[in-house]
Amino acid sequence: MTPTSSTTAPAFDVVVIGAGIVGLAHAYEALLQGLSVAVVDRAGGAVHGASVRNFGHACITPQTGEARGYATEARRRWLDLAGAAGFTARESGTVVVARTAAELAVVEEYAASDPDTERLDARAVVDRVPVDPDPVVGGAFLPLDLQVDPREAAPAIATWLASQGVRFSWRTTALTVESGRVTTSRATFEADRIVVCTNHDVDRLFPRLAEQADVVRCRLHMLRADVDLRFPLTVPLFTGWSLLRYSGFAAMPSAGALRESLRASLPAGVAWDLNQMYTSPFDGSLIIGDTHVRDVDAPPFQDEAGFELVIAETERLFGVERIRVRERWQGVYASAPGREFLIEEPLPGVHVVTVTTGIGMTTGLGIAPSVLAPRGTATSVPESSTAVAV
Structure with missing residues (x-):
């Protein structure tokens, strides 16, 4: 009862x-x-x-x-639970693609400071992830990361x-x-x-x-799409925008210069607090995102400009003319300064x-x-x- x-x-x-x-x-x-x-x-x-x-x-x-x-x-617990509960936890690692000298500087500084991070040259990056080879200049592999x-x-x-x-x-x-x-x-x-x-x-x-604690709600533009890639994406993928979001990268000496470089090249990315990253569910589609807007409440209405930004940057990164969007949604999580x-x-x-x-x-x-x-x-x-x- x-x-x-x-x-x-x-x-x-x-x-x-x-x-x-x-x-x-x-x-x-x-x-x-x-x-x-x-x-x-x-x-x-x-x-x-x-x-x-x-x-x-x-x-x-x-x-x-x-x-x-x-x-x-x-x-460790993700892997234990995957076996017990019967879901897939992929020991995928993550690839970081650097497309400018400013991005590469942060990647190289972090790789030099962290023994778990593997530095990749441009050829290794384009062999591992299906990005447009031009203008890739290098990158890194983060081996400990998982994907579910x-x-x-x-x-x-x-x-x-x-x-x-x-x-x-x-x-x-x-x-x-x-x-x-x-x-x-x-x-x-x-x-x-x-x-x-x-x-x-x-x-x-x-x-x-x-x-x-100044806790507010952070709203994200996210979507799932089919993209005609050169080959399937099998690892999470970070771009230069991701290097400003994670504490290890953001603490590097060159992070400030990278921020200014990204601000100059794509002001809308800074305005939307972009983290351009990707994962691929096991059906081959891409989860694409994301933007960040913070406020006490999370109204459901999303500005299409946020979706247009992540779609345009996705097409540019992979060198494709059009992606086919399956789903759009609003991510929400807690944020505090x-x-x-x-x-x-x-x-x-x-x-x-x-x-x-x-x-x-x-x-x-x-x-x-x-x-x-x-x-x-x-x-x-x-x-x-x-x-x-x-």
């Missing part, structure tokens, strides 16, 4: 609010610890959040600091967790959270520990926490975990072990996560 708002669910060791990758990561960690777990989500399944709207790219290699540690642990199908992975993990005894309460909205208790639209859940993983909707349950994570315990036993940049798929599975470490165990906290009010 479906519980109603007047019922009380059985007590659990852990209740997780939110069934995206970050929420599922905490349910998985609790399961590994032998704890009883319930997951509450307002949707009918893992079908519409940030975890199914993205590139399916676990970008391990160019992370730094706490993000690199989380990403490294997440990589974002529409397959989260639902598969949820299904497997349910088969292992994790209780899922779908179409259930968390109304209030206090130490030891979550009141929802269907039942009251009691738990020793509660983990709130609602991404950009953290402001619904903890508005002061979100406001203190100067931080990658909001990880707090605003109430005893209540943890709020939000990835405040576009690396949730990359790091989410690796965050959970530190958040759910047994009490009294030392945990690592991201340097960017400072104490904020509820």
Whole structure:
């Protein structure tokens, strides 16, 4: 029987609010610890959040600091879960294509500083990815990165967790959270520990926490298309715009010069905060994106100019005259200035975990072990996560 708002669910060791990758990561960690777990989500399944709207790219290699540690642990867990839950996690690596001297300078500096990164000459790049050879000048290979199908992975993990005894309460909205208790639209859940993983909707349950951290919603132009490539794209692909987005690249001495070079060559790219990158789902289509617009709310109306920009740059990169768009959508994730994570315990036993940049798929599975470490165990906290009010 479906519980109603007047019922009380059985007590659990852990209740997780939110069934995206970050929420599922905490349910998985609790399961590994032998704890009883319930997951509450307002949707009918893992079908519409940030975890199914993205590139399916676990970008391990160019992370730094706490993000690199989380990403490294997440990589191992992605591979373990793929085997257990029956979805594909491709150990693909990522290719970075450099098409100007400014882009190549950043790539070479990073490759010199990171032993995991392989520098590629122009010929190696065009042999690995189907870009227009002119004007490729070089690039790099990031070997640790993974690729999954974002529409397959989260639902598969949820299904497997349910088969292992994790209780899922779908179409259930968390109304209030206090130490030891979550009141929802269907039942009251009691738990020793509660983990709130609602991404950009953290402001619904903890508005002061979100406001203190300046959490807003970042909206993306994304699309899926068929493109007549020279040969199939089998790895995630970064361009010069990507070098400004990931902390390892962005810290290089030449990153400032690259930014100015891109601003001069394509002002619209800077205006739309472009990250021109690509992954290929296993059906051979391309996931293409993306732009970034930040605000407190995420209205559904998208300016066609954003789509026109990513389409035009895709045609130029691959040297094709036209792409055939299958789907367009708006990606949305949490964003906060100067931080990658909001990880707090605003109430005893209540943890709020939000990835405040576009690396949730990359790091989410690796965050959970530190958040759910047994009490009294030392945990690592991201340097960017400072104490904020509820």
